[in-house]
Amino acid sequence: MKYFDCHADTLTQVIKEGESLEKNTCDIDLQRIEKFADTYTQIFAIWKNRKEILPGTESSVFRKSYEKAIELLQKAENKIRLCTSAKEMEDAHQNGKAAAFLSVEDVSIMGKDIERIRELGFLFVLLSWNYENEYACGAAMNQAQGLTDRGRDIVKFLLQQGIVLDISHLSDRGVEDLFQMTDKPIIASHSNVRALCNHPRNLKKEQIQELIRRKGLIGMNYYRNFVGGTEDVEAIIRHMDAVLNLGGEDVLVLGGDFDGCSGEFPDGIQGVQSMPVLRKAMLEHGFGEKLTEKVFFENARAFIGRNL
Template identity: 35%
Template structure:
């Protein structure tokens, strides 16, 4: 069965390795795991460290990613319009949707949004966890929301046909954004706060607002967002169950957020790091579908969660 991963940080790995002279990063480090996991489409989100990376760093990182995609043309196809999903599947290529995880690096230059669109970016979140010139992430001032510049960016994205990602926004920014949007949004890699009270997870009213607007929530496998002590595949399925009950099958998808290939956080003791048992990296993605079947989900509903819901969402948004 086909899987669409709503969030992967592979672009950060590509940019890092290619900056040190390596090539064929997808093929050498990621391809086998993606194949084993059944992933045929993914949001490739480029993350650059807020406060340190600026426009020049962004330009360089995008260059590395685009060079990688060009050299991997036999295996990968960048999605720029909704029909590309079908074309990629027909050609047995990975459908890669280029995205941005936070826009701090563009600084105050909103014209950068046009450049991002031109190089193939089709989804973006305004922030990572920080507060920036556009909006406020979960680690920012709770009362601070979208700025006027942030609202301009949201309007630009909707007009061009770029999908807005609300993952990482604080609650004030989330609700500010929902007042501005006229198209469905996604939470590419977020879970339900009711099951795991982490600030990165969404409250029920936020989940309902996304669902009622025709948006999609991609369930996150990051251990801290699943359980504070013993995160597991079962907790991941619990999140899917909860979201389906709250907003319906059509609004729930997979947004794994696997980071096993990235360097560990230097500020965190490796001994304290949690791991999601049974869902350690993308090669295990198929286990989610097996567990959904065991929980009683019908094949058609599993197909929607695994792949179709994200594709349908892009069909609504991409054409501008």
């Protein structure tokens, strides 16, 4: 079985002494994945709550999280490889290893290190988290507030660096501003469908259609509040159906937000070990082997191949 997930906070959540990426009490570890997946790619986010960072200390606080993440990956290098291109991902898989990519969730937490974003190995960026920063505003804060002037400048810089922009967490107005600034592929790594669950973190129909047009990615999030309550995995599949009904067969992927949901998942999802349950439910729902494979792996792999 092949498995590609577009968003997890695990590298910033492995904090208990003695735990590792190979084995831990978080939502993801490599031992659990090895039990069901022979090919695995994960986009890991580096994240901090900006409100908890004192002004002027962004770079030093960020660097601690970044260095810890790199250390976790290095200690598991016999099983997983940090990648910065499609070729490196394919090489990792051919050598029996998982592949990891890095994302930064709220680019403002990087401070001055933003200038070295590619050098540090990041390929994906979310401009904001839940709140407002100097670049943009989070969807949970104010949907009508768009990119700032500094935000427009940082978008231009990130695009020049070949960074893939991620609109999960970004306000509706910020998404509109971003769409107007560039026609490049953009992703929503961990966002669902607002028409099914009216939450500001979910995507509007028009946003989904634009991501489809651009051949981006839309990653299904397992957080209960974004799915629509305490239902089982069928609720996640209904969000998949909504994307597919808009023509999203080639952009629909998984973005479970593991270790970013405080364990609040629909019934049937406990952690990464539940992915065979989701896959089985998709097949029973009638997706078929080919479509299920596209959602579980091939769509995200193809996006990496086209853009990185």
